[in-house]
Amino acid sequence: MAYKLLIINPGSTSTKIGVYEDEKQLFEETLRHSSEEIGKYDTIYSQLNFRKDVILKVLKDNNFDIKTLNAIVGRGGMLKPMEGGTYSVNEALLEDLKVGVQGQHASNLGGIIANEIAKELKIPTFIVDPIVVDELEDIARISGVPELPRKSKFHALNQKAVAKRYAKENGKAYEDCRLLVVHMGGGVSVGAHINGKVVDVNNALDGEGPFSPERAGSAPSGDLLKLCYSNKYSEKELYSKIVGKGGCVAYLDTNDMRDVLKMTEEGNKEAELVFNAFIYQVAKCIGERAVTFRGKVDSIILTGGIAYGQKVVEGIKSYVEWIAPVTVYPGEDELLALAQGAIRVLSGEETAKEYK
Numbered sequence: 001m002a003y004k005l006l007i008i009n010p011g012s013t014s015t016k017i018g019v020y021e022d023e024k025q026l027f028e029e030t031l032r033h034s035s036e037e038i039g040k041y042d043t044i045y046s047q048l049n050f051r052k053d054v055i056l057k058v059l060k061d062n063n064f065d066i067k068t069l070n071a072i073v074g075r076g077g078m079l080k081p082m083e084g085g086t087y088s089v090n091e092a093l094l095e096d097l098k099v100g101v102q103g104q105h106a107s108n109l110g111g112i113i114a115n116e117i118a119k120e121l122k123i124p125t126f127i128v129d130p131i132v133v134d135e136l137e138d139i140a141r142i143s144g145v146p147e148l149p150r151k152s153k154f155h156a157l158n159q160k161a162v163a164k165r166y167a168k169e170n171g172k173a174y175e176d177c178r179l180l181v182v183h184m185g186g187g188v189s190v191g192a193h194i195n196g197k198v199v200d201v202n203n204a205l206d207g208e209g210p211f212s213p214e215r216a217g218s219a220p221s222g223d224l225l226k227l228c229y230s231n232k233y234s235e236k237e238l239y240s241k242i243v244g245k246g247g248c249v250a251y252l253d254t255n256d257m258r259d260v261l262k263m264t265e266e267g268n269k270e271a272e273l274v275f276n277a278f279i280y281q282v283a284k285c286i287g288e289r290a291v292t293f294r295g296k297v298d299s300i301i302l303t304g305g306i307a308y309g310q311k312v313v314e315g316i317k318s319y320v321e322w323i324a325p326v327t328v329y330p331g332e333d334e335l336l337a338l339a340q341g342a343i344r345v346l347s348g349e350e351t352a353k354e355y356k
C-alpha cells in the first residue's frame with residue numbers, strides 16, 4: 001500500500017511543507033513569513049491559525065485534495081526529554097508543545113498544526129525524533145557540577161535518519177550498528193549511536209562541543225564566568241555570543257562556511273586559521289566520542305550542509321580515518337526523514353511510541 005503524507009516543518013520565519021507518496025516527494029514549498037506578519041503575534045502558539053491557513057491555501061493552490069492523505073507528520077518541538085522514534089500525537093504532547101516545557105521554538109507548532117488538520121480528516125498524526133531526544137547513558141550526564149547535568153539537545157532527526165540509512169545500505173539493523181554521526185550545520189553535534197541509542201552527544205542547541213558557523217562551542221568556563229560578571233553584556237547579549245553570533249560569525253562575520261572557504265582561497269590568513277581550527281575541533285570531538293565505543297566503531301558518518309564541502313570532508317578524514325571508515329551523507333532532508341518515520345509506523349516496521 002502506498003501512503004500519502006503531509007509533512008509540516010515550521011521555522012522562525014518560514015514553514016516548510018512537503019507532500020509525499022511513500023518516500024517519493026510530490027511537491028515541496030517553503031512558505032516565507034515576513035517579520036510584519038509574525039510580529040502581529042505575542043506568542044508562538046498564537047501563530048497557529050495563521051500558519052495553518054497559509055498551509056491549507058498552498059495545498060489548495062496546488063490542487064491537492066487533503067482527503068487523500070493517510071497521515072500528517074509535524075516536526076517535533078521542545079518537549080520533555082524522550083527516546084528517539086516516531087510518536088503519535090496525544091493530548092499530553094500537544095499540551096507540552098503549547099507551553100514549551102523546554103522552551104519556546106517555532107518547531108513546537110509542527111505537531112499542533114498537524115493535529116489541527118488531521119483531526120478534521122480523522123487520520124493519524126505523528127512527530128519524529130525531535131531535538132530533545134535523550135538516550136544518554138547516566139555516566140554521560142555527569143558534568144562535574146551537580147546543578148548542571150549534561151543535556152541531550154542535538155540534530156536528532158537527521159542523525160537518526162542517516163544512521164538508519166547507513167544500516168539499511170549495509171544490510172544491518174540500526175540496533176546492531178556502532179556509528180559515530182557528525183552533523184555539521186549552523187551548529188555541530190557529534191553523537192555516539194550504539195545499538196539503536198545515542199548514548200552520548202554534545203548539547204549543540206546551547207553551543208556545546210566544537211565551534212561552528214554560529215555557535216561558540218565549549219568556551220573556557222572560568223573566563224566565561226568572568227565575562228558574565230563584567231557588566232558589559234546583558235544575559236541575552238552574552239547568550240548570543242555563544243549561540244547565534246559565536247563561531248565563524250564572531251571571527252569572520254559570516255555564518256556560511258562557503259564564505260570562509262572563499263576567504264581562504266583569496267589569501268585571508270585569519271579565515272584560513274579559523275577554517276583549520278573548525279576542522280581540528282570537529283576532529284577532536286570525534287576522537288573524544290570514539291572513547292565511548294572503546295575503539296569499536298563501524299563508521300564515522302559526516303552529514304549536514306557543511307558536509308557538501310570536499311575540503312571539509314578531506315580535512316576531517318585526515319585526522320580521524322584511523323578510527324573508522326568515513327561515510328558522507330551531505331545535507332539534511334528533514335521532510336523526507338519525517339516522512340520515513342511515519343512510513344515505518346504505518347507499514348508495521350515500527351510501533352508508534354506514546355508520549356507521557
